[in-house]
Amino acid sequence: MRIFSGIQPTGEKHLGNYIGAIRQYVEGQDRADPAIYCIVDLHAITVPFDPAELRQRVYDTAAVLLASGLEPDRCVLFRQSDVYEHTELCWLLSTVCAHGDLNRMHQFKEKSARQRELVSAGLFFYPVLQAADVLAYRAEEVPVGEDQRQHVELMRELARRFNERFGDVLVEPELRVPEVAARVMDLQEPERKMSTTVGSDSGRVYLLDDPGAIRKKFGSAVTDSGREVRRDPEKAGITNLIGIMAVATGRGEDEVEAEFADSGYGDFKKAVGEAVADYLAPVREAYPAIREDEEGLERVLSEGADRAREMASVTLADARRAMGLGPA
Ligand code: AMP
Ligand code: TRP
Secondary structure, three states: OOEEEEEOOOOOOEHHHHHHHHHHHHHHHHHOOOEEEEEOHHHHOOOOOOHHHHHHHHHHHHHHHHHHOOOOOOOEEEEHHHOOHHHHHHHHHHOOOOHHHHHOOHHHHHHHHHOOOOOOHHHHHHHHHHHHHHHOOOOOEEEOOHHHHHHHHHHHHHHHHHHHHHOOOOOOOEEEOOOOOOOOEOOOOOOOEOOOOOOOHHHOOEOOOOHHHHHHHHHOOOOOOOOOOOOOOOOHHHHHHHHHHHHHHOOOHHHHHHHOOOOOHHHHHHHHHHHHHHHHHHHHHHHHHHHHOHHHHHHHHHHHHHHHHHHHHHHHHHHHHHHOOOOO
16 A cells, blocks of 8 residues: 655644654554655745755655654655656646636635735645655555645545546545544644644644753743643643643543642643653754765755656556557
């Protein structure tokens, strides 16, 4: 079974990325043949960016993934722009994608509303490129956070439409979101997801934050005027912390509620801060040495790209043939 996922090389990676996506990538290495993970620099250029910084951010992201437990001989890790098949398949798929489908994408609506200068056509096309990323590998499973559900539904739809029109070439992939904490919320505004671009630093926990900063952010997390540690739609802050605590300590949410049934919010927040500081310690400690070795990172990415290209070029040859492109 093939697994594919992508992650943007923008900003510093946070606890939402880790819980929603990265820990699933690590686990996927054992199940998949192969697990394919892509740093999507072509997606990152759909909003304003700095070229020199982009290259550095790709290394930052690769180093975070390796520090989190991806191993180059157990998965394929590569940079999207190294494999041209993605952009070509994006174009082929655009012909079976309705303009109206893209107009309905939540992420496009949110991101375009935030753009001050230019809402690029690339931003509009973002979900088609994302579909190409996955479909180029005939991947069966896509591990992501809950916010990517609509994008995965669209890629399934595009695969179906392509196959109906041109024959059985593409594979319809399944969404895989974590059972607990698939949507980690901002610590300061728990009605909103933790995000790289929206909200303040105190609302998001970076994977590389030192333990003191992590404790402080949880200590000042926004909760509610009640006192019971239990999940409730009216208690977004506490519900979020229960999910995070469950993941960080490898327990169920029920167990977490039971343990803290007699605690006040203050003690609970303190315990979550401690647990997350411990949970992220291995990543934080492994990161600096990995990040420092840019040649090593470049080697991992280019070897990954060679393996990725080998797989993607087979699908592209089939797709071209099915569409009547090129010589017979
Ligand atoms: P990005 O950094 O936007 O490329 O996101 C990388 C991965 O992290 C995607 O699979 C997202 O679904 C996931 N993700 C981002 N934010 C969150 C969040 N607040 N909670 C859970 N998963 C998230
Ligand atoms: N759009 C995804 C995000 O913002 C990143 C992404 C790009 C992706 N291509 C992908 C995720 C393919 C899964 C599969 O997080």
